[in-house]
Amino acid sequence: MIYSKNNSSCARDSVRIPHWLPENKSHVSNIYLKKRTLLFVSVFIIVFLLSTVNTVAQISISGRIVEKEEKGISFASVECQEDSTVLCVAVSDEQGYYHLICNTSFPRMMIIKVSRIGFVKKQRVIEPGRDLKDTVLGNIILIRDSTTTLTGVTVKAQRPLFEKKSDRFVFNLNGNPLLSGNNAWDILRHVPLVSANDLGALFIAGKKNTVVYINGRKNLMGQEALYYLLKNMPADNIAKVEVITNPSSLFDAGDGAGIINIVLKKPDTDGLQGRVSVTDEQAAYNTQRTFNNISYRHGKIGASLNVWGNRMKHLRTEHTAVLYKKNNDENLNDITRIQPKNFYGGTLQLNYDINAKQTAGLIINTINNDQHHRDFTSTLYRQKGSDHVDSSLQTQTLSQLKGHSTNINFNYQFNIDSLGGYLSVDVDYFNYYDFIQQENKIRTNNNFISRLPQKIDNLSWKIDYKYAFNENTDITAGIKYFNTKSDNNLFFGLWNTDTYKQDSTRSNHYRYQEQINAAFASLRKKWNSKWETTVGLRAENTNIEGVTVNLNQSFRKKYWSVFPSLFINFTPAANHQFAYSITNHIGRPDFNILNPFRFYTSADIYAEGNPFLQAAKVITQELSYTLSGKYVFLLNHKFSRDDYDQFIITDSGNNTMKYQYFNFGQSNDYTLTSSIAQSFCNGIIESNFSFTLGYRKYQGAVPGQYINRGAMYGSAYLDNTIYISKEKKLTGYVVFSYNTPQETSMGKAGQSAALEISIRKKIKQFTFTLFSIDLLNTSVPSTVFDNDYSHNRIKQGNDTRVLGMVVSYGFGNKKMKTVKSRNTSNQEIIDRSSH
Numbered sequence: 001m002i003y004s005k006n007n008s009s010c011a012r013d014s015v016r017i018p019h020w021l022p023e024n025k026s027h028v029s030n031i032y033l034k035k036r037t038l039l040f041v042s043v044f045i046i047v048f049l050l051s052t053v054n055t056v057a058q059i060s061i062s063g064r065i066v067e068k069e070e071k072g073i074s075f076a077s078v079e080c081q082e083d084s085t086v087l088c089v090a091v092s093d094e095q096g097y098y099h100l101i102c103n104t105s106f107p108r109m110m111i112i113k114v115s116r117i118g119f120v121k122k123q124r125v126i127e128p129g130r131d132l133k134d135t136v137l138g139n140i141i142l143i144r145d146s147t148t149t150l151t152g153v154t155v156k157a158q159r160p161l162f163e164k165k166s167d168r169f170v171f172n173l174n175g176n177p178l179l180s181g182n183n184a185w186d187i188l189r190h191v192p193l194v195s196a197n198d199l200g201a202l203f204i205a206g207k208k209n210t211v212v213y214i215n216g217r218k219n220l221m222g223q224e225a226l227y228y229l230l231k232n233m234p235a236d237n238i239a240k241v242e243v244i245t246n247p248s249s250l251f252d253a254g255d256g257a258g259i260i261n262i263v264l265k266k267p268d269t270d271g272l273q274g275r276v277s278v279t280d281e282q283a284a285y286n287t288q289r290t291f292n293n294i295s296y297r298h299g300k301i302g303a304s305l306n307v308w309g310n311r312m313k314h315l316r317t318e319h320t321a322v323l324y325k326k327n328n329d330e331n332l333n334d335i336t337r338i339q340p341k342n343f344y345g346g347t348l349q350l351n352y353d354i355n356a357k358q359t360a361g362l363i364i365n366t367i368n369n370d371q372h373h374r375d376f377t378s379t380l381y382r383q384k385g386s387d388h389v390d391s392s393l394q395t396q397t398l399s400q401l402k403g404h405s406t407n408i409n410f411n412y413q414f415n416i417d418s419l420g421g422y423l424s425v426d427v428d429y430f431n432y433y434d435f436i437q438q439e440n441k442i443r444t445n446n447n448f449i450s451r452l453p454q455k456i457d458n459l460s461w462k463i464d465y466k467y468a469f470n471e472n473t474d475i476t477a478g479i480k481y482f483n484t485k486s487d488n489n490l491f492f493g494l495w496n497t498d499t500y501k502q503d504s505t506r507s508n509h510y511r512y513q514e515q516i517n518a519a520f521a522s523l524r525k526k527w528n529s530k531w532e533t534t535v536g537l538r539a540e541n542t543n544i545e546g547v548t549v550n551l552n553q554s555f556r557k558k559y560w561s562v563f564p565s566l567f568i569n570f571t572p573a574a575n576h577q578f579a580y581s582i583t584n585h586i587g588r589p590d591f592n593i594l595n596p597f598r599f600y601t602s603a604d605i606y607a608e609g610n611p612f613l614q615a616a617k618v619i620t621q622e623l624s625y626t627l628s629g630k631y632v633f634l635l636n637h638k639f640s641r642d643d644y645d646q647f648i649i650t651d652s653g654n655n656t657m658k659y660q661y662f663n664f665g666q667s668n669d670y671t672l673t674s675s676i677a678q679s680f681c682n683g684i685i686e687s688n689f690s691f692t693l694g695y696r697k698y699q700g701a702v703p704g705q706y707i708n709r710g711a712m713y714g715s716a717y718l719d720n721t722i723y724i725s726k727e728k729k730l731t732g733y734v735v736f737s738y739n740t741p742q743e744t745s746m747g748k749a750g751q752s753a754a755l756e757i758s759i760r761k762k763i764k765q766f767t768f769t770l771f772s773i774d775l776l777n778t779s780v781p782s783t784v785f786d787n788d789y790s791h792n793r794i795k796q797g798n799d800t801r802v803l804g805m806v807v808s809y810g811f812g813n814k815k816m817k818t819v820k821s822r823n824t825s826n827q828e829i830i831d832r833s834s835h
Contacts, residue, residue: 644661
């Protein structure tokens with residue numbers, strides 16, 4: 001069993017490189033030379049791009065579109081005209097703010113025209129002679145149009161598909177044909193810079209350990225549960241997806257690997273709407289999924305309910321070959337895993353607009369799972385190079401996994417003024433329970449069983465306050481508290497005649513408590529139309545206590561950590577955006593890899609937790625360039641001190657292997673990522689191509705091993721949307737991904753690829769989708785782990801080739817019959833609680 005690593009740790013002194021290991025000075029020199037070369041190339045690219053900017057006068061006009069109550073109006077179209085010529089166009093954000101940047105040689109009289117469906121159009125004149133370099137117009141008040149009823153065609157303003165904000169990229173989805181009949185997980189497959197697979201893994205710019213937020217709040221679930229939650233979330237509910245490649249000090253210190261924030265729509269018209277979806281997938285076995293979503297709004301009250309269920313059965317295979325170098329013994333293991341799984345749950349969301357400035361909301365999210373796995377392992381023992389089998393062993397493992405998790409969030413927000421100031425309060429409670437029973441049947445006298453109930457309780461609250469001095473300067477500050485308790489009581493029993501008798505040497509009762517108090521602040525200053533900076537600081541006080549009840553052993557640790565961040569944005573022209581950021585983060589381990597328990601995959605191989613893992617300290621630098629919202633280039637360097645990963649510890653005396661996490665030293669990761677969006681054949685084909693080139697280096701030591709490995713790696717992702725017939729609402733999708741071989745801290749993973757093809761047809765309120773996933777069955781790589789004592793080859797088969805069909809039906813009162821487009825607190829516990 002190999003645990004998946006998350007970007008986290010527990011905080012102790014790191015495992016240093018022993019003094020008796022030789023220093024590789026030539027390698028250090030090579031790294032220094034590579035850094036200089038990389039810096040030179042980056043500066044050359046920036047200078048070249050800057051030289052292409054047209055030398056014309058640039059004007060900047062900003063303000064806010066509001067109603068009488070100073071409530072911001074979103075998606076209002078704002079045009080700047082000069083002599084009846086449209087110079088530039090903008091769309092107001094959720095709070096009504098807009099920002100126009102226009103290029104003109106001879107500024108004359110300007111007319112600002114504002115329009116929004118359901119409101120009377122309005123315009124404002126700016127007389128000639130006024131300095132328009134950085135103009136703030138203040139509020140423009142629109143009056144609702146009570147004389148017009150839209151029963152036919154509605155004109156809807158659209159934002160740019162992909163935008164660069166000060167600290168994030170925004171993928172706008174309003175009006176996107178991807179939404180109809182789809183789910184949130186599949187939407188993430190089409191977001192630039194993001195890649196996702198059906199094993200539940202998410203990556204931003206090629207980096208794993210991505211954190212998922214929903215409406216600005218992290219979902220408190222593990223990787224597998226989160227996958228099923230998003231797989232059953234209707235895509236129709238999504239307004240946009242925000243990609244934060246380098247999180248600032250406003251986010252939890254453990255979220256440094258990157259954040260995906262899914263922003264859901266808020267119904268702005270009264271009535272009832274919903275969607276029912278049914279999916280059938282065929283791999284080695286059949287899988288069925290369904291979700292039922294209904295949303296209702298009346299006056300100040302809004303409610304949404306999503307109920308879903310998954311009935312699945314997976315086939316996994318694994319072949320491992322282990323060579324013990326000391327005695328040339330070789331063990332060959334062939335494992336077949338049959339995994340029936342049932343996941344079901346629901347989400348209830350309530351919103352109440354107290355008045356124009358105050359809102360309150362409640363979210364209740366629950367997931368339940370019931371799994372019964374059967375593993376069959378055949379083991380052959382022989383000498384290396386020999387065809388003669390010394391002995392063999394057949395093992396059957398019966399596993400039962402049952403559990404549930406519930407997350408409750410209450411939010412209150414008070415919008416202080418028209419400049420975006422607010423006070424926000426969040427209170428979260430998270431409860432997680434998991435029961436794992438694993439029975440290994442080897443021989444009558446050697447059978448053993450393990451039972452582990454795991455309980456996690458988390459209570460947290462957070463207060464955020466934002467004060468805007470003016471439209472160009474604001475400060476955001478807040479405090480946060482969260483307290484997590486984990487109780488794990490492992491029973492390990494050996495078969496004795498007719499029952500299992502407890503083995504006290506391998507049974508363990510472990511309790512863990514973690515309390516974190518945090519304070520944070522961020523100051524944003526927009527100096528002019530070109531320059532903007534954000535400076536942040538976060539301080540965390542951590543208190544950790546672990547107790548092993550059986551052995552009456554305990555440890556305590558208290559420490560302070562400070563995490564500064566800096567963001568600099570430079571916009572020399574409307575289509576050119578540069579950004580630089582540097583942040584500090586911490587990595588805390590998942591709770592399951594802290595538990596000092598053993599889980600056996602065979603009689604000779606097991607995984608064991610490590611309660612003494614420390615926090616990894618991470619410094620990340622990023623330089624980005626965005627051109628016209630279609631081309632994105634990211635240059636990133638991540639340095640981790642006291643880094644940790646999973647390693648193989650070999651006991652050559654009895655030919656056993658243990659998988660365990662250790663702090664090993666330091667790692668450096670250099671990446672260049674590009675995302676390019678293009679349209680072909682008069683808009684029939686829309687393509688997004690992303691690629692990552694990187695160099696990763698590991699240095700350090702763990703018990704019995706010296707680590708000094710590094711290599712280049714890369715990945716490519718091509719996402720094509722083909723509008724076969726817009727009139728008939730027939731659309732095709734072709735997605736291809738490829739990963740080169742990659743070095744890890746303890747070995748090498750081979751190459752992998754995946755091809756996905758789907759076609760979607762919309763007929764009135766029905767949407768039909770036929771799809772294939774991993775059509776070539778090439779998505780799972782082989783891996784090789786090597787150390788001084790053993791050589792390990794692993795080849796897995798994860799049953800990822802899938803053919804399927806989705807049928808969904810949308811219903812509800814729709815006042816807009818036809819849509820015509822017009823271009824114009826509980827933060828860090830979620831992933832750590834998964835197995």
